[in-house]
Amino acid sequence: MWARDVMTTSVIFATPEMSVLEVARLLVEHSVSAVPVTTADGKLIGIVSEGDLVHRGEIGTGGRRRSWWLEFLASSRELAGEYVKEHAQTVKDLMTVDVVTVNEDTPLSEVASLLERHRIKRVPVLEGGKVTGLVSRADLVRALASSTHDNKQEPVVRADEEIREAILNAMSGQRWALSRGQVIVNEGEVHLWGVILSEEERKAACIAAQGVPGVKQVISHLDYPVVLPSM
Template structure:
């Protein structure tokens, strides 16, 4: 059985919901990432969202706001989705497809231990299965 932990990109670089989007963008550049988990600093890194490079552009810059003045909490929305490290890859795909998400935090013992991205899926899935995933996530509607 292939698990979430088997295919994830290990490690977790966090920002807090009070960090600026400028700080998030710099971290993304330095770490070559397109997304960062957002933690609630008052709850021992409790996952409260994920911020993407697209969020910074669409929800801040496109409105004429400065990333130096916007906080992560200004752009994160909804309840973050995640998967247990021991979950089967079929559960990973189901979670990502049903919520049409491209990145999924992996949790073990209540701590984030990694992230699964489209690139991780592309490396570990047969081409046909990855194509089906992409069809579900990118389908219009």
């Protein structure tokens, strides 16, 4: 799936000349958590989110408190930026200008990676230099909930060797991947053998196997290394 398949197209926009009060009301009235900021010709120049409006002097949340050593380590640029966020009166002074964007043909896997890597909740979708939609975390969750892919709905009959190859391919390239001899398949029942260093590795191996069509059951024999007592 691509960004165009899940994006919200009814986008509310702000202008750089809007006041902070106006953009706050815009978020509330339209029940959105962020708005792209565009010029008169539709060019994207920034974005304003709820996070930009949390620390404000008007509601007594300005003047962030931090320990003395964090205050000492904070750069003058960082402190000045915080002051601007707390006291700016117009959108052009408040908005985030380094906006992460995607286009309509961006795969959802890449969208998800961008959201995670930049620790953001949504990205504007651009086409021809103009915003055509927004993709948020909620849109990705709705896409998952609407997915019709479910291995349990239509059991797939596959040869055991074919299933094993598919499991090995699913794990390929992962540091926790099991070797061919550690994956045994018997009439669709998968047995995983080997040494793991964490429960996350066990879970990842099991999930990789469970995701292969034709797998009826996954049985883990994975265990931690044996620690010999010191002499």
